[in-house]
Amino acid sequence: MAVIRVxxxxxxxxxxxxxxxxxxxxxxxxIFGFLGPSGSGKTTLIKLLTAQLNSTSGQVYVFxxxxxxxxxxVQKMRFxxxxxxxxxxxxxxxxxxLQLYRQLYSLPTSSIEKALQLVxxxxxxxxxxxxxxxxxxQRLLLALAIIHEPELLFLDEPTSALDPVNAAxxxxxxxxxxxxxxxxxxxxxxxxQAELLCSRIAILFQGQVRVIGTPKELKHQHRxxxxxxxxxxxxxxxxxxxxxxxxxxSLWMKSGLINRIETKEPSLSDIFIKMTGSExx
Amino acid sequence: MNxxxxxxxxxxxxxxxxxxxxxxxxxxxxxxxxxAIIFRGAGPNLPGAIGFLLNLSFVLLTCxxxxxxxxxxxxxxxxxxxxxxxxxxxxxLIGKSALVFxxxxxxxxxxxxxxxxxxxxxxxxxxxxxxxxxxxxxxGTICGLYSKTLVDASFSILPVSIIFSGAPWGAVFENDYxxxxxxxxxxxxxxxxxxxxxxxxxxxxxxxxPLLFIMSWTVVxxxxxxxxxxxxxxxx
Numbered sequence: 001m002a003v004i005r006v007x008x009x010x011x012x013x014x015x016x017x018x019x020x021x022x023x024x025x026x027x028x029x030x031i032f033g034f035l036g037p038s039g040s041g042k043t044t045l046i047k048l049l050t051a052q053l054n055s056t057s058g059q060v061y062v063f064x065x066x067x068x069x070x071x072x073x074v075q076k077m078r079f080x081x082x083x084x085x086x087x088x089x090x091x092x093x094x095x096x097x098l099q100l101y102r103q104l105y106s107l108p109t110s111s112i113e114k115a116l117q118l119v120x121x122x123x124x125x126x127x128x129x130x131x132x133x134x135x136x137x138q139r140l141l142l143a144l145a146i147i148h149e150p151e152l153l154f155l156d157e158p159t160s161a162l163d164p165v166n167a168a169x170x171x172x173x174x175x176x177x178x179x180x181x182x183x184x185x186x187x188x189x190x191x192x193q194a195e196l197l198c199s200r201i202a203i204l205f206q207g208q209v210r211v212i213g214t215p216k217e218l219k220h221q222h223r224x225x226x227x228x229x230x231x232x233x234x235x236x237x238x239x240x241x242x243x244x245x246x247x248x249x250s251l252w253m254k255s256g257l258i259n260r261i262e263t264k265e266p267s268l269s270d271i272f273i274k275m276t277g278s279e280x281x
Numbered sequence: 282m283n284x285x286x287x288x289x290x291x292x293x294x295x296x297x298x299x300x301x302x303x304x305x306x307x308x309x310x311x312x313x314x315x316x317a318i319i320f321r322g323a324g325p326n327l328p329g330a331i332g333f334l335l336n337l338s339f340v341l342l343t344c345x346x347x348x349x350x351x352x353x354x355x356x357x358x359x360x361x362x363x364x365x366x367x368x369x370x371x372x373x374l375i376g377k378s379a380l381v382f383x384x385x386x387x388x389x390x391x392x393x394x395x396x397x398x399x400x401x402x403x404x405x406x407x408x409x410x411x412x413x414x415x416x417x418x419x420x421g422t423i424c425g426l427y428s429k430t431l432v433d434a435s436f437s438i439l440p441v442s443i444i445f446s447g448a449p450w451g452a453v454f455e456n457d458y459x460x461x462x463x464x465x466x467x468x469x470x471x472x473x474x475x476x477x478x479x480x481x482x483x484x485x486x487x488x489x490x491p492l493l494f495i496m497s498w499t500v501v502x503x504x505x506x507x508x509x510x511x512x513x514x515x516x517x
Binding site (some may be wrong): 047050052053054067071073074076077081085086087088089090091092096099101102104105106144214 | 283287288291292294295297298302303354357359360361362363365366367368371386415514515516
């Protein structure tokens with residue numbers, strides 16, 4: 001069953017088109033990664049999905065209902081969100097911030113500890129937010145987004161301010177949430193983690209979805225038909241995959257000359273650069 | 282439109298904690314009390330003292346504090362986060378207005394006691410004051426929702442201060458400038474009319490007419506603040 005269904009949506013701000021003819025669907029339990037350079041429309045898309053914006057054209061369905069209904073309390077109980085626009089109460093402590101959300105979602109007290117553990121902030125609960133580092137703030141924002149263990153989680157660059165250790169901890173937590181049934185829609189610049197975490201990936205560029213599929217499918221679609229061979233004398237060759245190469249490799253193997261042999265598979269970064277013609281910023 | 286007392290209370294408690302740790306804002310609580318002490322020193326029957334005290338306090342305490350609470354939420358993006366929780370429009374507006382309503386009521390009650398003002402009709406005076414607090418809280422909400430930062434909020438209450446607090450003073454010149462007669466219909470002017478009703482020999486109409494004006498203003502401004510908040514749910 002599709003949790004999110006987007007059909008030919010477009011969004012214009014004045015005469016400037018930010019998204020045009022974007023279509024995709026996300027099934028329950030997926031971790032769907034949206035990759036794209038800054039300004040490609042990722043955040044706009046999240047705002048459309050959470051009814052913070054109206055689309056100029058097309059249809060958006062979340063939980064099989066038009067996205068407009070996401071403004072209703074019943075629907076808000078079902079999703080969590082972390083974006084650039086998420087904020088914290090500076091004069092309150094970490095625990096007091098979580099306490100507010102716990103009460104707004106009518107959750108038991110234990111939900112605070114669970115959320116704190118997931119973002120590795122259990123020991124800091126009494127700290128005032130204004131004293132927190134950028135990374136700790138980001139982790140607290142994530143804790144607020146997942147405190148109610150939502151069915152659907154929107155994450156806009158969740159690890160952008162985090163060091164690799166904390167980012168890995170967060171991704172581990174997201175995997176755990178996902179294994180408990182949470183569908184995750186995330187935008188990220190971290191290609192390596194996207195590849196490890198996401199069941200499917202879409203690349204958004206200039207308001208359009210350029211490719212969509214599982215990391216394996218994308219790599220298969222964009223693989224270069226080349227085999228790399230390194231000989232024991234440290235000579236290396238990149239050869240096209242064909243009968244002639246097969247014969248040559250066979251000859252080298254019989255002579256015991258091959259040190260290493262591998263096919264050349266593109267990384268997500270390679271695919272991204274190929275699709276957008278630019279490095280991810 | 283749904284309302285949850287639990288959610289509104291959670292927002293009220295959060296605002297209370299923030300307010301008590303925000304010394305720049307919480308000091309505004311003392312504005313009406315300081316004015317009351319000054320006016321009492323000038324004598325309990327100083328003409329216009331109670332009207333001036335109330336109308337000024339509504340702007341400097343009620344409207345300003347409410348505008349700051351909303352503007353700060355906007356500046357720090359916490360309002361957008363709050364809008365994404367199950368808290369409804371009524372939960373947020375009532376939760377956030379309750380603190381300013383309670384604090385204004387307490388500060389003004391203390392100020393009136395210090396001033397030693399005795400109204401011609403207690404029920405009419407209490408009703409007019411409470412409706413005015415709601416009215417200026419809603420005005421503060423509107424100012425806060427139109428502001429992007431705390432600095433904006435400070436400037437946004439200037440027109441409110443001039444138009445609402447200044448109306449009774451402007452109305453004094455209505456004979457020279459007939460257009461200023463319109464200022465008599467402002468809630469602040471109506472409050473002054475109510476406060477100027479003599480303590481003996483007044484009719485019910487003397488009390489109900491200004492009260493109805495204030496109530497009408499309260500309803501209209503509150504509805505506008507609710508509509509404006511709902512429009513802000515969209516990030517267009």
